[in-house]
Structure formats: structure tokens, C-alpha cells
């Protein structure tokens with residue numbers, strides 16, 4: 001297993017390298033605004049633009065640019081400079097990370113708890129009114145676009161424009177280190193909005209697997225031992241049905257940590273998602289690279305964590 | 321006799337016993353199969369019997385290439401299976417099919433029976449999609465004694481015996497050359513069992529099928545097989561032509577096995593049987609020299625000192641220092 | 647004669663399926679006393695397992711209808727509420743299931759699954775329960791039992807899984823053990839040990855044993871009384887020796903004729919009962935065995951034979967007078983043809 005993890009980590013590095021090369025090439029071949037001109041500003045002279053181009057190696061070949069970039073990363077931990085903000089990319093990204101983590105982790109806890117609870121209840125009370133009601137709602141939750149849900153939530157509950165002003169609205173984000181209460185207040189709506197769609201999906205997934213598992217022979221064995229139905233469901237049923245949930249959860253959380261773009265935009269939260277969005281708008285090459293690398297890191301990392309956790313959950317799975 | 325269809329040489333499978341999930345340390349090994357060699361001729365049925373846990377299923381799974389051997393060679397039709405790649409491997413897989421011991425857990429509970437039986441046809445791209453395949457599947461269901469109308473049912477809606485017949489239908493769908501049947505009839509009632517056994521014999525006659533037949537029921541083995549290999553704790557104790565084995569067991573373990581068969585014939589029921597005593601040794605730590613010596617009635621000093629070799633003695637091959645005489 | 651431990655009266659079980667109502671068990675009655683053993687044999691799909699599961703309430707669902715009674719130590723298992731039934735499960739009545747791999751939870755160690763069974767009915771410290779679990783695994787003949795407690799089911803061979811199931815069922819010393827094909831995955835020597843063990847428990851603990859099996863040899867060795875089932879009903883019931891020496895029902899004849907023998911000529915084709923059992927959804931009128939019975943006459947397709955007492959406290963369900971049936975068996979047993987036997991049964995035509 002340790003060997004397996006080491007091998008996978010090595011792969012992570014290779015993959016991330018490949019991802020950034022591809023991003024570079026896309027950026028190089030696709031027609032986009034001249035980054036040097038963007039950086040120089042509206043009233044720059046051709047010389048100024050030329051200087052900038054030289055300073056950021058934009059006049060070099062693709063291969064040279066790539067090698068400068070990776071040398072910077074490997075030798076100095078330098079991920080380049082954002083043309084637009086004139087700040088080191090690493091610093092920018094790390095300053096935005098806490099906001100994204102706040103959104104993603106909070107929402108994840110919320111959707112995991114509610115999705116699992118609803119899934120279990122509707123599987124156990126299959127065909128009951130409660131089951132039918134929650135499952136129809138879940139269908140709505142899955143089909144509703146996140147930005148639409150976000151806007152509705154803002155119009156209903158935001159403390160600036162909402163009908164029933166309860167929670168912080170768009171742009172109310174405060175870092176937790178400065179004012180925990182304000183942070184919490186600003187996070188509630190984004191959490192709920194983000195969690196709705198996921199919880200809906202998770203509850204349906206869990207309901208489906210759990211119903212199937214409850215028909216297995218080993219559930220019958222558990223009942224035949226005389227175990228209370230609660231134990232049968234929780235210890236024997238849910239234990240088996242939870243594995244696909246764990247997989248989905250790891251991957252979803254990984255993807256979100258790389259930037260919850262829509263929610264960050266709707267609620268105007270200064271996270272990675274918005275940073276990436278702005279970077280693309282401004283053709284800010286190194287910043288795009290930085291956010292792409294971060295997203296790739298989280299997604300690939302989450303995959304690895306999921307695989308390792310899976311081996312703990314299912315003893316039949318062993319990696320060599 | 322021509323070249324055997326299957327030749328197994330010194331096959332070994334050890335399952336490591338490990339502790340810890342991330343940092344695994346090997347603390348020992350279950351020596352499930354420990355140096356097994358035999359031949360199977362084209363069109364022959366070889367029986368494989370022996371104590372539970374002696375490595376029969378493990379051997380079968382290695383032959384079907386479901387698990388890799390620790391060491392040893394498996395030659396099918398003159399070719400080393402370990403060396404096959406790509407198309408050749410796929411072809412060999414198609415020609416070697418297996419019926420599994422646990423009927424239910426080898427069937428995907430989410431799939432309808434029709435599509436389970438159809439699966440091998442689909443994987444190997446045989447027959448066109450739709451009607452032709454459906455017809456073939458229903459033919460197969462009928463052939464193994466399942467109602468073709470139950471095409472759309474799920475495995476859990478079948479009784480134990482019916483589930484096993486699904487497995488047989490799936491295995492013969494590709495008309496393989498070698499069929500490895502791991503207790504194909506243990507879950508069947510005697511009448512269906514008779515139907516399946518007759519079916520296997522018919523298939524063998526019609527298609528020259530070669531069969532490796534694993535079973536506990538010695539009367540079934542006697543009925544089905546041309547030769548029988550008796551295994552004990554990962555090794556072969558004796559291989560003999562069918563009649564010889566039953567009439568003149570050479571190995572003391574074979575003798576004990578035959579003595580333990582329960583019989584429905586009136587008069588024999590309830591008789592006091594010479595039960596094999598002693599604990600079954602652990603395959604993680606098998607006895608030295610002759611593995612049977614801890615339970616053998618004929619054991620003496622040499623048995624726990626020297627490992628007996630598989631030696632030929634008029635027709636039978638047995639691994640024993642003191643083989644029984646007819 | 648002591649009072650019965652379990653008395654099953656007219657038990658019927660049907661499943662509501664998409665295709666229609668499946669009558670898996672159709673009016674079955676039997677009883678068993680402490681320390682006794684009953685063998686149930688019969689065609690696959692004849693309702694043996696469903697009948698056993700129903701006694702423990704394991705077929706209860708929205709789609710299942712159960713009628714009849716099953717009096718166990720004075721209370722009816724069929725109408726009992728879930729909570730009281732829970733106390734019976736595993737302790738009053740335990741069951742060994744047919745398919746041992748799928749009946750063990752793949753994610754828990756074998757030992758933990760047995761320990762759980764011990765702890766449900768009596769709060770036992772983990773250590774004691776573990777020692778007891780090891781003792782049970784040893785009892786069913788698994789080598790190196792305390793180390794094997796930590797194995798997962800997929801690391802066991804087929805026979806070891808089956809023995810683990812048996813150990814689990816025995817963990818609370820049940821008063822009645824329903825063993826559904828307990829030895830199919832075992833080789834004959836281990837099978838003999840297990841049957842011996844069950845026999846001992848029966849003698850020493852007065853445990854009653856219902857053994858469901860296809861293996862007529864196993865029945866011959868363990869059961870005192872045998873019930874033969876066909877299409878959800880009992881068609882013949884008799885003491886074991888009687889059943890094997892003078893079977894009375896054409897279906898039983900078919901069963902006995904289709905087993906391969908350890909002696910006698912080898913290459914003869916086996917004689918399976920032709921055809922398939924009838925649909926349990928739309929049961930044919932008359933005798934359910936009529937389509938496959940070599941002795942059937944027009945009347946058999948109209949009149950449904952009832953299970954009636956014949957000689958020496960035996961029962962069978964066939965329209966042919968039992969004296970004539972008695973006369974037909976010896977020739978059949980010796981390998982005679984059904985056509986000849988038919989002459990004996992029906993008279994020459």
C-alpha cells in the first residue's frame with residue numbers, strides 16, 4: 001500500500017506537469033488579447049509594451065517560456081506574476097484559498113449530513129408519503145441550476161435586498177480570522193445553495209444503493225441473528241451502501257476546493273473560483289496556470305484519498 | 321494418446337497474510353496450492369476432490385486466469401497461458417469457461433438474467449444484437465432447464481438451484497473447449513442435478529468438451545469423471561482412473577474420503593463410519609513431510625521425516641510411503 | 647411422546663410479483679419435538695427455503711402474504727409482532743442459510759460477525775465473546791480458529807464459509823435449528839464431522855433439527871422423519887427408513903431414481919424426472935405432478951390429491967391406491983422401466 005501511494009504521488013506530479021503544459025499550449029495557440037498590451041495599460045507606447053514583453057519572456061518561443069516557468073517553480077517556488085495585479089501568483093492564490101475552503105467544506109458537511117439522513121430515511125420508509133415527497137424535492141434540487149437557486153436565495157433572505165432579510169447577502173464575506181460571526185453570517189446562504197443540489201443527488205444515490213443492499217442475503221443473516229432493525233439498517237446496510245457516497249464525496253469536495261465558481265460569483269465571494277474567472281477574462285496567463293494547477297492538485301489528490309479510503313472501507317480491495 | 325489439452329506443471333498459489341492497511345507487512349502465507357501438476361486430455365473429464373479448503377477452487381481460478389499463480393506453468397493446447405497477450409489471451413479466455421461455486425454471488429444482482437447469460441456473447445461480439453442473441457439466450461435457458469420466459473427476472477427471484485443453472489448457461493454460451501465446473505451441482509436437487517450431469521455429458525459428446533469437475537459428492541464424481549485427482553492441503557495425494565480409485569484407493573486419505581460418503585441406500589444408513597479424526601491442519605502452517613501424517617492411520621517415522629513423491633503404481637499415481645494395496 | 651416444540655399448521659406463503667402472485671408455500675403442516683430431526687427434501691424451487699425463512703419472519707414484506715399458524719413454545723410465529731420475534735431469532739430458532747458467501751457480510755471479519763450474534767442475546771464482554779467465537783469455529787472444524795477469526799469472508803474457502811455460518815447459528819444454543827443445505831460446500835469427511843456435531847447437539851442439548859437438503863444421503867444419516875415437497879406442498883411424509891425402503895409417491899420414486907450411486911454400473915445415463923415443475927403463479931388443476939408423472943391418468947388432471955394417512959402413520963398425496971403403489975417400487979428400485987411399473991400400478995391396458 002505504501003508503495004502504491006508513493007507511485008500514485010509520483011503520478012500526481014506527472015499529471016500536474018502535463019496539465020500545465022496543455023494549458024500553456026492552449027494559451028499560446030488560441031488567439032487572445034496580447035498579454036503585454038493588457039499589462040501595459042491603455043495609453044502605453046509600443047516601446048513600453050515591448051519592454052514588458054521582454055520582461056515576462058513573452059517574446060520567447062513556447063519551449064523557452066515553458067522552461068522559464070517550470071524552472072521558476074522548481075528552483076524558487078515561484079509560480080509567476082499576475083500581469084493584471086502585478087502580484088506573485090502564489091500569494092494571490094493563497095490569499096483566496098480560505099474563502100473557497102470556507103464555502104466548500106461548510107457546504108460539504110451540510111450536504112453530507114442531510115443527504116445521508118434523507119437517503120436512509122426514504123430507503124427505510126420506501127413508498128411512504130415522506131419518501132415520495134423528499135424524492136420529488138430532490139429531483140427539483142438536482143435539476144435547479146445553482147446560480148438560479150443562488151439568486152432566489154438572495155432575493156428571499158439576503159439582508160440587503162431580500163424579502164425576509166436574515167443572512168448576509170452578496171459581497172458580505174469576511175475572513176473567519178477577522179470576524180467569525182460575520183463570516184458565519186455571510187456563509188449560510190452560499191452553503192445552503194451549494195448543498196441543496198449535492199444533498200439531493202446524495203440522498204437519491206444512497207436511497208438507491210441502500211434499497212438494493214437491504215435485499216442482500218447478508219442482511220437476512222443480520223436479521224436472523226435477532227439484531228434490532230436499527231442495527232441491521234445502520235451497521236449492516238448503511239455500511240455497505242455508503243461506499244459509493246464516500247467516492248462521490250471525495251471527488252465532489254476535491255472539485256469544489258479548486259473553485260466553486262458559480263457560487264463565488266453569485267455571492268461575490270473572493271475565492272479561487274472568482275480568481276480563475278477573472279484571470280480568464282483578462283488572459284492572465286500565469287494566474288490561469290496557478291488556478292488550474294491548484295484545481296488539478298485537489299482533483300487528483302481527492303482521487304488518491306478516495307482510493308485509499310476505499311481500501312479501508314472494502315476489505316476485498318487491495319492495491320499492490 | 322495425443323498431446324494433452326491442458327498441462328499443469330508445479331502450480332503454486334500462496335496468499336500473503338498481511339497486517340495493516342497502508343503499511344502492509346507480510347506475516348506469513350496461506351499455501352492454498354503448493355506444487356500441483358496434472359494433464360487433462362482432449363475430451364476427458366478430470367475430477368478434482370478433496371477436503372474443503374485444500375485449494376480446489378484456487379486451482380480452478382488460476383486455470384481460468386482469474387488470479388495469477390505465484391509460480392508454475394499452465395499450458396493450454398500447447399501454449400503457455402502466462403505468455404499470452406491481447407487477442408490470443410482473449411481467445412484462450414473464450415475457450416476456457418468456469419461455473420462458480422457460489423451461484424448467487426457470482427451473478428450481478430442488478431442485471432436481468434437474460435443479460436447475464438448474454439454477457440459473454442456480447443463481450444466476444446458473437447451474434448448480432450437483439451433477436452438473434454435473445455433467441456440464443458432463451459435456447460440456453462431452456463437447455464439448462466430454466467423457463468425462457470423468465471428472461472427478464474433478477475437473480476434474487478430465483479431459488480438456489482435455479483441460480484446455479486444460470487451460471488451453467490452463461491458458461492456454455494460460448495461453447496468453450498475447456499469447462500471448469502466448480503461444484504456445479506452441489507446446490508441442485510437430485511433431479512435437476514441428474515439433468516445437468518446428463519447435459520454436461522451430452523455437451524461433451526457433441527462438442528468434444530473437456531471438463532475439470534470439482535465436487536464433494538463422490539458418487540457424482542464417479543458418475544462423471546474418467547480420472548480423479550484427490551487433493552489434500554494444496555497438494556495432490558492421488559490421481560487414478562475412476563474405477564481404480566473407487567475399487568482400490570492407494571492413498572490413505574482417499575480411503576478415508578470414500579469411507580465418509582453418506583448413502584441413501586437403505587441398510588447402509590446409520591452404520592457406524594470410520595470418521596477421519598484429528599484437526600484439519602492450517603494451510604498457513606502445513607505439517608512437514610507428508611501433510612497427511614497428523615491424521616493418517618498408517619503413519620510412521622518416515623512419514624513425518626520425508627515428503628512422499630507422487631509415484632506411479634499400476635495405473636494410479638499416489639504420494640504415500642505406504643500405499644495401500646488393492 | 648412429549649409436546650411439540652414447533653407445530654406448523656397449514657402454512658402458506660405467497661409473493662406479489664410483477665408477473666402475478668407466486669404461491670411458494672401452499673398449505674404445509676408438520677411438527678417437531680425437542681431433540682427430534684426432520685428432513686425436508688424436494689425439487690429446487692419447491693418452497694423449502696421460503697418455508698424456513700417464513701418461520702423467522704424473514705419473508706415479511708409489503709409484497710408477501712403469510713397465512714396459517716406456526717406455534718413455537720406456545721406462541722404463533724406468524725402473527726407475532728416484530729419485537730417478540732426478534733427475541734426468538736437466533737436464540738429460540740436459528741437458521742443456517744443456503745448460500746454461505748452472500749450470507750456473510752463482506753466488510754466485516756468473520757469473528758466479529760459471530761461475536762455480534764453472541765452479544766445480541768446476552769451482554770457478554772468482548773473478550774469472552776471472542777473466546778467463545780473461536781471455540782465455535784474450532785467446533786465446526788476450522789483449523790487455527792483464533793487466527794481465522796480475523797479473516798474476511800472472501801479469504802475463506804467455500805466450505806469454511808459454510809462452517810462459519812454454522813458456528814454463527816449455533817452460538818446461542820438454539821432450541822430449534824433450521825439448516826438449509828448446511829453441507830453442500832463441504833467435502834464428505836468434514837460433512838460427516840458436521841453431521842456428527844449436529845447429532846450430538848441434538849442428543850446433549852435436546853436441540854430440534856430441521857434439515858433442508860437435496861442430498862438424500864445426508865437425510866438418510868440425520869433425519870428421523872422426512873417430508874418430501876413438490877410445488878409448495880408436502881407430497882409424502884414418512885420415517886426415514888420407510889421412505890427409502892418403500893417410497894409411496896411417484897415424485898419420490900423419481901427423486902430416488904435420479905441419484906448416481908457409488909456402486910453398480912457407472913456409465914448408465916442418469917434418470918432425471920422429465921420436464922419442469924409447474925408454474926407457482928397459475929397452479930394447474932388436479933395433481934401438480936401430473937405433467938411429469940409416468941402414472942398420470944385423466945383423473946389426475948382434474949382431482950387434486952390430498953395428503954392422506956396411509957399405512958404405519960405415513961402420509962402421501964396420490965390418487966392411486968397405496969397398496970398398488972407399494973407393489974410397484976421394488977421393480978423400479980432395481981432399475982425397471984416406468985412402463986413396466988405403470989402396468990403394476992394401473993393394471994395392463
Ligand SMILES: Nc1ncnc2c1ncn2[C@@H]1O[C@H](COP(=O)(O)OP(=O)(O)OP(=O)(O)O)[C@@H](O)[C@H]1O
Pocket residue numbers: 335350351352371372373374375376377378379421603800801802803804805806831832833
Ligand atoms: N483471497 C484469499 N486470501 C487469503 N486466503 C485465501 C484466499 N482465497 C482462498 N484462500 C485460502 O486458500 C485455501 C484454499 O481455498 P480454496 O477456496 O481453493 O479451497 P477449496 O478447495 O475450493 O475448498 P472448498 O471445497 O471449501 O470450496 C483456504 O485455506 C482459503 O482460506
Ligand SMILES: Nc1ncnc2c1ncn2[C@@H]1O[C@H](COP(=O)(O)OP(=O)(O)OP(=O)(O)O)[C@@H](O)[C@H]1O
Pocket residue numbers: 476477478479480481482507509661663668670688689690691692693694695696697744926
Ligand atoms: N422474493 C421472492 N419473490 C418472488 N418469488 C420468490 C421469492 N423468493 C422465492 N421465490 C420463489 O419461490 C419459490 C420457492 O423458492 P425456495 O427458495 O423456497 O425454493 P427451494 O425449495 O429452497 O429451492 P432450492 O432447493 O433450489 O433452494 C421459487 O420458485 C422462487 O422462485
Ligand code: SF4
Pocket residue numbers: 571572573610611612613614616617618619620623628639640641642643
Ligand atoms: S506417507 Fe505416511 S502419513 Fe502420508 S499418507 Fe502415506 S502412510 Fe499416511
Ligand code: SF4
Pocket residue numbers: 895896897933934935936937939940941942943946951963964965966
Ligand atoms: S395423483 Fe396422479 S399425477 Fe399425481 S402423483 Fe399420483 S398418479 Fe401421478
Ligand SMILES: [Mg+2]
Pocket residue numbers: 376377378421502803804805
Ligand atoms: Mg471451493
Ligand SMILES: [Mg+2]
Pocket residue numbers: 479480694695696744826
Ligand atoms: Mg433453497
